[in-house]
Amino acid sequence: MFSGPPADPATPTMQASSVPRAVPPVGEMGDIPGGASGATPARRSWTAPLLLGAAGLLALLIALFGPGLMARGTGELRIPGAGLITVLRTVLFAALALHLGELVAPQLIRPVRGRPRTAVRSWAVLASLAGAAAAAGQIVRLAAVSGLGITETYGTREGGLLLLIANGLVVAALCAASRRPALALAPLAVVIGAEALRAHPEAYSPEFGAALTVVHLTAASLWTGGLLYVLRTMWLWRGSPVAARALLGRYARLAIWLYVALAATGTASTLRRLPLDVVFTSAYGRTLLLKLALMAVVSVLALAARRRMLRDTDPAVAHRLARREQVVLGLVVVVSAILTVVPDPHWISLRP
Numbered sequence: 133m134f135s136g137p138p139a140d141p142a143t144p145t146m147q148a149s150s151v152p153r154a155v156p157p158v159g160e161m162g163d164i165p166g167g168a169s170g171a172t173p174a175r176r177s178w179t180a181p182l183l184l185g186a187a188g189l190l191a192l193l194i195a196l197f198g199p200g201l202m203a204r205g206t207g208e209l210r211i212p213g214a215g216l217i218t219v220l221r222t223v224l225f226a227a228l229a230l231h232l233g234e235l236v237a238p239q240l241i242r243p244v245r246g247r248p249r250t251a252v253r254s255w256a257v258l259a260s261l262a263g264a265a266a267a268a269g270q271i272v273r274l275a276a277v278s279g280l281g282i283t284e285t286y287g288t289r290e291g292g293l294l295l296l297i298a299n300g301l302v303v304a305a306l307c308a309a310s311r312r313p314a315l316a317l318a319p320l321a322v323v324i325g326a327e328a329l330r331a332h333p334e335a336y337s338p339e340f341g342a343a344l345t346v347v348h349l350t351a352a353s354l355w356t357g358g359l360l361y362v363l364r365t366m367w368l369w370r371g372s373p374v375a376a377r378a379l380l381g382r383y384a385r386l387a388i389w390l391y392v393a394l395a396a397t398g399t400a401s402t403l404r405r406l407p408l409d410v411v412f413t414s415a416y417g418r419t420l421l422l423k424l425a426l427m428a429v430v431s432v433l434a435l436a437a438r439r440r441m442l443r444d445t446d447p448a449v450a451h452r453l454a455r456r457e458q459v460v461l462g463l464v465v466v467v468s469a470i471l472t473v474v475p476d477p478h479w480i481s482l483r484p
Contacts, residue, residue: 187459191466195219198470202422203415208475212277220266220273221469224297224327227263228349229465231256231304231320233357235313240358240382241365247375252364256313260305263323267298293330297323324349331472334405341404348397352468355390356461358383363458366451377447380454384438391431406477415474423467426460433457 199214211217234256241247271294275285285291300323307316328345332338362383366376402420411417437453444450 187462191222191462192219194463194466195222195469198419198467199415199473202418202470202474206413206415206480208415208480211473211475213273214473216273217270217473218466218469220269221472222466223266224263225349225353225465225469226462227259227266227301228320228323229353229357230259230360231263231308231316231357232350232353233359233361234308235317235320236354237358237361237365237383240362240386241379244375244378244382246372247379248369248372250368252361252368254308254313256308256316257305260301260308260316264298264301264305267294267301270294271298289333290330293326296326297330300326324353334476334478336478337404341401344397344401344404347393348401351390351393351397352465355387355394356458356465358386359454359458359461363451363454366447373445373447376451377441377445380437380441380447380450384434384441387434391434394427410477410480414477414480416471416477419467419470419474423464423471426464426467430457430460430464433460 195218196215199211199218203210234254238251241251271282271285271291274280274288274291274294275282278285278288280288286295300319303319304316304323307313307319324346325342328342328349329338331345332341334341362379365379369376369379406414406417406420411421433453433456437450437457440453441447441450
């Protein structure tokens with residue numbers, strides 16, 4: 133998750149009479165100070181990239197084959213190119229999370245006393261451009277499936293909303309590259325609203341469903357993107373464990389409210405969209421159960437990190453638990469994308 137120059141195992145160690153190092157090289161430990169696990173520098177230099185690559189491959193496989201696996205044996209209609217759509221929407225959701233996290237997390241950093249005056253490199257421009265490309269890819273796919281030209285596709289409801297999403301993310305990227313990156317909040321709000329409308333084409337109370345999605349998507353993006361930014365900053369502040377612990381504590385207090393918003397809107401959306409008789413026999417119901425299981429894991433990790441943070445002055449263990457929480461949240465993003473692709477469960481419900 134975090135990058136940095138690996139330590140050179142061949143570098144000779146300092147003698148006892150030499151000046152001690154205040155901050156160990158990046159490759160010497162995977163956590164902030166106090167978190168050394170005894171692994172050799174050489175092993176840590178390749179372990180993190182390998183784990184990240186494996187996690188990325190797993191996410192890609194889930195996105196590509198997840199919709200088909202969830203719909204197996206349900207009798208629901210097959211969605212053409214469901215795996216590709218899931219990948220594109222995963223990229224879109226990740227872009228929103230990264231950009232929103234970079235806009236909100238710095239507000240948590242400024243009040244931290246004794247913090248280092250260094251900041252992590254911004255990923256907002258690249259993230260928003262990747263999200264815009266993902267939205268454009270969905271437009272191309274929609275045109276191919278419907279047999280329409282690109283211009284005619286813009287005239288459809290979904291095509292027009294995807295065009296608005298793509299343009300909004302391009303404007304957000306331009307704002308992020310300017311001297312006033314906070315201006316990106318406006319186009320990102322438009323993007324979230326357009327995505328919420330696109331996700332609710334159903335005839336039954338689409339406005340209410342869109343409103344729930346706006347709150348849910350915003351809270352999820354802030355939680356995921358904010359945590360990533362905080363973890364990156366803690367890694368940069370690995371020589372200042374007191375400031376790192378204070379930052380994680382500030383984020384934990386915000387995350388409580390985000391969790392409440394996610395739980396409330398998620399419960400309301402489920403009661404509204406998922407008939408009880410198809411919870412286990414529809415792709416939507418099965419995917420939702422998987423998402424709930426992952427969220428339970430996230431909750432346990434978040435509580436464990438908060439408990440260790442309150443108990444220990446050294447934030448290394450809490451940092452490690454929060455990193456695991458981030459990985460599971462990444463899987464939640466992929467499963468959430470699958471939820472937007474699988475068919476509406478009302479089509480197979482026997483309830484009137």
